[in-house]
Amino acid sequence: MRTSQFSIHTLKEAPADAEVVSHRLMVRAGMIRRIATGIYAWMPLGLRTLRKVENIVREEMNSAGAIELLMPAVQPAELWQESGRWEQYGAELLRFADRHEREFCFGPTHEEVITDLARREIRSYKQLPVNYYQIQTKFRDEIRPRFGIMRAREFLMKDAYSFHVSEDCLGKTYQNMFDTYVRIFERTGLEFCAVAADSGNIGGNLSHEFHVLAEYGEDAIAFSSESDYAANVEMVGVTETGLVRAEASRKMQKVATPEKHSIGEVSQHLNIDASRCLKTLLVNGAEENSVVALVLRGDHTLNAIKATKTGAVAAPLTMASEAAIRQAAGCAAGSVGPVGLRVRVLADPGAAAMADFVCGANEDDYHFTGVNWGRDLPEPEVVDIRCVMDGDPSPDGHGTLSVARGIEVGHIFQLGNKYATAMKAEVLDENGKVITMTMGCYGIGISRVVAAAIEQNHDDRGIIWPAGIAPFQVALTPVNMYKSVRLREAADRLYEELQSAGYDVLYDDRKARPGVIFADMELIGIPYRIIISDRLLDSGTLEYKDRRNIDKTEIVPMEEISEFLRARIEA
RNA sequence: CGGGGCAUGGCGCAGCUUGGUAGCGCAUCUGCUUUGGGAGCAGAGGGUCGAGGGUUCAAAUCCCUCUGCCCCGACCA
Numbered sequence: 294m295r296t297s298q299f300s301i302h303t304l305k306e307a308p309a310d311a312e313v314v315s316h317r318l319m320v321r322a323g324m325i326r327r328i329a330t331g332i333y334a335w336m337p338l339g340l341r342t343l344r345k346v347e348n349i350v351r352e353e354m355n356s357a358g359a360i361e362l363l364m365p366a367v368q369p370a371e372l373w374q375e376s377g378r379w380e381q382y383g384a385e386l387l388r389f390a391d392r393h394e395r396e397f398c399f400g401p402t403h404e405e406v407i408t409d410l411a412r413r414e415i416r417s418y419k420q421l422p423v424n425y426y427q428i429q430t431k432f433r434d435e436i437r438p439r440f441g442i443m444r445a446r447e448f449l450m451k452d453a454y455s456f457h458v459s460e461d462c463l464g465k466t467y468q469n470m471f472d473t474y475v476r477i478f479e480r481t482g483l484e485f486c487a488v489a490a491d492s493g494n495i496g497g498n499l500s501h502e503f504h505v506l507a508e509y510g511e512d513a514i515a516f517s518s519e520s521d522y523a524a525n526v527e528m529v530g531v532t533e534t535g536l537v538r539a540e541a542s543r544k545m546q547k548v549a550t551p552e553k554h555s556i557g558e559v560s561q562h563l564n565i566d567a568s569r570c571l572k573t574l575l576v577n578g579a580e581e582n583s584v585v586a587l588v589l590r591g592d593h594t595l596n597a598i599k600a601t602k603t604g605a606v607a608a609p610l611t612m613a614s615e616a617a618i619r620q621a622a623g624c625a626a627g628s629v630g631p632v633g634l635r636v637r638v639l640a641d642p643g644a645a646a647m648a649d650f651v652c653g654a655n656e657d658d659y660h661f662t663g664v665n666w667g668r669d670l671p672e673p674e675v676v677d678i679r680c681v682m683d684g685d686p687s688p689d690g691h692g693t694l695s696v697a698r699g700i701e702v703g704h705i706f707q708l709g710n711k712y713a714t715a716m717k718a719e720v721l722d723e724n725g726k727v728i729t730m731t732m733g734c735y736g737i738g739i740s741r742v743v744a745a746a747i748e749q750n751h752d753d754r755g756i757i758w759p760a761g762i763a764p765f766q767v768a769l770t771p772v773n774m775y776k777s778v779r780l781r782e783a784a785d786r787l788y789e790e791l792q793s794a795g796y797d798v799l800y801d802d803r804k805a806r807p808g809v810i811f812a813d814m815e816l817i818g819i820p821y822r823i824i825i826s827d828r829l830l831d832s833g834t835l836e837y838k839d840r841r842n843i844d845k846t847e848i849v850p851m852e853e854i855s856e857f858l859r860a861r862i863e864a
Numbered sequence: 865c866g867g868g869g870c871a872u873g874g875c876g877c878a879g880c881u882u883g884g885u886a887g888c889g890c891a892u893c894u895g896c897u898u899u900g901g902g903a904g905c906a907g908a909g910g911g912u913c914g915a916g917g918g919u920u921c922a923a924a925u926c927c928c929u930c931u932g933c934c935c936c937g938a939c940c941a
Contacts (some may be wrong), residue, residue, distance in 0.1 A: 808901035
């Protein structure tokens with residue numbers, strides 16, 4: 294491709310609202326343009342990378358035996374009512390009515406549609422197992438879209454759904470998909486890891502997430518120091534060791550803590566460690582208009598997923614309103630404590646093992662010190678509701694955990710028969726008996742992979758594409774080509790040559806100064822660059838630069854360039 | 865959803881306090897010069913200052929309403 298016939302429109306400055314690296318660079322490089330909040334247009338350059346990712350996914354899915362189809366983005370409400378999700382899904386589901394006032398939604402996912410198709414198409418066990426997939430635009434009306442393409446409302450996703458006669462059979466496809474995902478992410482050239490994820494349903498359902506490790510990841514992943522255990526912190530059980538409650542040794546006292554609301558402020562004010570303070574979070578309970586107290590050690594963090602799984606709190610977990618807090622505790626949030634609190638109290642084991650602790654006094658600007666369970670207040674219900682931290686023991690018994698950030702780019706899931714039962718997706722088995730199909734689903738955020746790749750691969754000059762997903766492999770950058778006919782002819786010839794040798798070349802034939810060309814090619818991140826100039830022509834050589842190691846220049850004889858590139862690309 | 869902020873040419877911003885009819889940098893276009901790391905000079909085009917209403921002789925500027933966008937929070941307890 295010649296830049297003169299392509300659309301290269303780079304910016305020196307990024308829009309003020311772009312905060313993360315991938316967003317800034319995608320806008321500056323001219324890959325995307327924002328159309329509305331969380332909604333972006335893919336410009337020609339960005340689309341090339343998006344398509345490369347898409348093609349890798351498609352090739353690997355095909356060779357794994359999955360079958361591509363394309364389902365509608367607009368889906369009728371009836372299917373969602375049948376599965377029960379029309380009510381459950383909440384505000385993230387974009388709903389609208391057509392001219393006849395029939396209700397529809399823009400699909401955030403396609404379990405309902407695929408299950409509807411499967412129940413109509415699949416009649417016999419002989420047709421199973423089958424794994425359908427599509428690559429298609431999804432819409433999720435996120436509360437707070439941000440980070441550009443990373444958390445957009447409209448995004449491109451590969452979603453696959455498999456159908457089986459048995460859990461056993463599902464297990465095989467699941468493993469096949471796991472292996473396929475590993476191959477896909479290896480081909481993208483990204484550093485990733487597969488982690489055990491929240492399994493949600495009962496029945497031993499399995500789920501794994503694939504994360505690209507990056508500083509700005511929105512998920513926290515816990516790794517074991519001594520085994521290959523890795524899991525989303527949401528689901529890591531805390532293995533408490535050596536938790537023995539000390540004897541009460543102090544009397545409970547009320548102390549003034551004016552204007553001290555956070556654990557940090559209170560512990561500093563009283564000059565004690567945060568781990569000696571108790572934090573009491575009032576959240577909305579599962580019963581309508583009820584409030585539940587979640588109690589944690591001051592230095593611990595609530596795990597909303599675990600708390601939700603206790604069944605005691607409203608799902609998804611939400612904090613009680615200011616008014617509800619005042620009604621339940623008689624004070625503002627900053628002074629709430631479990632002593633004398635007349636709501637259900639769930640305490641994390643770490644909090645339940647504390648003695649002589651500090652907690653809110655349920656009176657504005659007062660806390661208690663020297664508080665003890667069983668003496669000053671009833672023993673609490675004890676349940677694991679905190680997030681693991683660096684240094685916690687690994688649940689598999691090997692080593693300790695450390696926590697890193699990841700961007701979730703893939704998620705595979707054993708669904709079981711949740712949708713198949715709700716929507717009566719049944720087949721006849723080999724005995725002529727009606728059975729409900731078992732399902733799996735497998736997603737990859739295609740557009741998010743592009744953003745994640747940039748988060749993981751950039752420097753202060755711009756993007757550094759992994760070769761497998763670069764918009765172009767090779768940048769051909771002539772120096773002052775319009776001053777020299779012979780240079781122009783040589784560059785044109787070289788371009789033809791590289792193209793017929795099968796390289797994906799971006800030939801920068803713009804009438805621009807070399808600095809502009811170099812800066813642009815670096816910003817848009819083309820991994821391999823060849824420089825041709827009049828001066829080099831005299832010695833019959835070219836210069837080669839690797840985007841990853843931009844300060845190093847190699848001189849290559851012109852006739853060897855194709856071989857040279859081949860070696861670099863295959864390395 | 866709660867709180868805060870912003871809205872001025874394609875992008876980044878100034879002007880608003882103290883009303884007087886819009887400006888800078890980048891980008892774009894033309895010409896000349898320049899040419900191995902985002903050039904220089906000269907010139908040009910492009911903005912109903914988010915929308916609506918009000919105050920005033922006069923509103924980007926002051927007041928009200930609305931809309932859009934961004935950030936923070938939803939873990940002060």
